[in-house]
Amino acid sequence: MWYFRSPQIVYGPDSLSFLQTIGISRAAIITDSTLAASGIVQKVIQSLPENASSKVFSGFSPEPDFLQIKSNLEGVNAFRPDWIIGVGGGSSMDAAKIIFAMYEKPDLQVYDITPLSPLGLRKKSRLIAVPTTSGTGSECSWAAVISEREEKRKNELASPEILPDYAILDPEMVINLPxxxxxxxxxxxxxxxxxxxxxxxxxxxxxxxxxxxxxxxxxxxxxxxxxxxxxxxxxxxxxxxxxxxxxxxxxxxxxxxxxxxxxxxxxxxxxxxxxxxxxxxxxxxxxxxxxxxxxxxxxxxxxxxxxxxxxxxxxxxxxxxxxxxxxxxxxxxxxxxxxxxxxxxxxxxxxxxxxxxxxxxxxxxxxxxxxxxxxx
Ligand SMILES: [Fe+2]
The missing domain is CATH 1.20.1090.10 (Dehydroquinate synthase-like - alpha domain)
Structure with missing residues (x-):
């Protein structure tokens, strides 16, 4: 027996407007500092419903490590989002997946994220991935890479439960990619x-x-x-x-x-x-x-x-x-x-x-x- 796993995929020009339709009231946006300072994250915020509140968490370097996840997690817990939106390349979307899992289950240790045991997520929030590059495929995967800087290595975490609920593929997000x-x-x-x-x-x-x-x-x-x-x-x-x-x-x-x-x-x-x-x-x-x-x-x-x-x-x-x-x-x-x-x-x-x-x-x-x- 095999499974095929996929998020719901919303694609094509203007697909960001889909964010208006799913009842978002508090959106935690996980991204990196460069994107947070650019107009790209602003486009996502402007696509949210008018009465929704949002908060941007951007304390991540291109390859997030556990300490960065932990320090951003405190702010996410305090904000109490009903949706977590990863905006960026693979690193931001992976960080969003890990933060989503740890926000849902505060007792979870990062290496408990494995395909071997059910995590019981989606009690407080759901997950959206908005890629701003055309490549990593993280928006469609149930894996997340986390760096261990001291050991100069990257570790892969995986669980079907960290697969995003929605992947939004809006070409406007990549039109100016260098x-x-x-x-x-x-x-x-x-x-x-x-x-x-x-x-x-x-x-x-x-x-x-x-x-x-x-x-x-x-x-x-x-x-x-x-x-x-x-x-x-x-x-x-x-x-x-x-x-x-x-x-x-x-x-x-x-x-x-x-x-x-x-x-x-x-x-x-x-x-x-x-x-x-x-x-x-x-x-x-x-x-x-x-x-x-x-x-x-x-x-x-x-x-x-x-x-x-x-x-x-x-x-x-x-x-x-x-x-x-x-x-x-x-x-x-x-x-x-x-x-x-x-x-x-x-x-x-x-x-x-x-x-x-x-x-x-x-x-x-x-x-x-x-x-x-x-x-x-
Ligand atoms: Fe790859």
Whole structure:
């Protein structure tokens, strides 16, 4: 027996106006300090019902840690919201999920958030995710990443009960996303679509979502990255990224995420840049087990990027949009890389992404794959 889990998805231009229709009276908005100072959070507040009160909690850095969650939680408890709205990229939406769980159950410890035991949430409030990037898929997932700064690692919490009730995909929220963030987050989405398609937990629902997600993203990405994208192009990439998120949250990811999580935690590089860095070489390694599935995905690439195999098509696309293809291009020197190599390999080997990777790679193969991405 299997399940397919999804929030209710509201999408398209003007979808933020949906917030008028669900009886919100007290909204706690969880976001980061940059977005709080921008007009984006203001758009969400203006979309709330006229008589609703709202409070913005923005004391989070891009990768929230437990202390930040705890210090914001006090304010949320005092505000007593009936809805919690995560506005931002993956970090803000993940922070909102954790705060939602801990607001609902004040005795809950953060590592009690596991799929193994029922949490009994939704007694006081419900949860909405409004992504402001097109990539992480956090709005559709029942996982949340929390950083442990001392140990330079990220831990994933998961429970079906932290899946948002609603995901609102309004392209107005991403229309002015800067180029670099557009590239990094869309590369993350492409990696979700590909890794979920070849995950050992792939299934008919995730397959269909991955294929359509790639078609939507690849069909409009260059226009969007190069600033020629209209709202319709942004809308297609936004929906595609969310579909890729829905796909991997119902099937899992693989080794590019295992290496990327480790690399991002050690070198403080954006998540999408980190996973994309390893994707082409991981595809090359995994082709031993997934050649036919990769060929199917390769056929979805537009003519202008399609090469003889998926690895080459990805490299061509990444070169065009400015995604680094090597560790060197990502700005990490050889010495720095060498001194962290073993830590990176062992962090990657511990990652859950290795469990569902289609090819069972050993430590030596992971190290060799990493070294093929050096570029020195
Ligand atoms: Fe990702």
């Amino acid at each position: 180029r670099q963030q557009t590239v990094s987050t869309s590369v993350d989405a492409i990696t979700h679509a590909i890794e979920s398609y070849t995950s050992s937990w792939n299934n008919p629902y995730s397959d269909a979502l991955s294929e359509k997600a790639l078609e939507l993203i690849l069909g409009s990405l260059v226009q969007v990255v190069e600033g020629n994208g209209d709202i319709e192009s942004r809308d297609r990439v936004h929906i595609g990224a969310s579909m890729a998120g829905l796909s991997f949250s119902n099937s899992q990811i693989g080794m590019a995420h295992a290496l990327g999580h480790a690399f991002g935690a050690i070198f403080k590089k954006p998540h999408g840049t980190s996973v994309g860095l390893f994707l082409p070489e991981v595809v090359a390694l995994n082709s031993r087990a997934s050649r036919e599935r990769y060929d199917r995905l390769n056929r979805i690439f537009p003519d202008s990027f399609r090469e003889g195999n998926l690895q080459s098509s990805l490299k061509k696309l990444f070169a065009r949009i400015g995604q680094p293809l090597t560790v060197k291009e990502a700005g990490i020197g050889r010495k720095e890389m060498e001194s962290n190599r073993d830590a990176l390999v062992s962090l990657a080997m511990e990652s859950t992404g290795m469990l569902t990777n289609p090819y069972e790679a050993g430590t030596d193969e992971v190290r060799e794959t990493l070294e093929r991405c050096y570029g020195y």
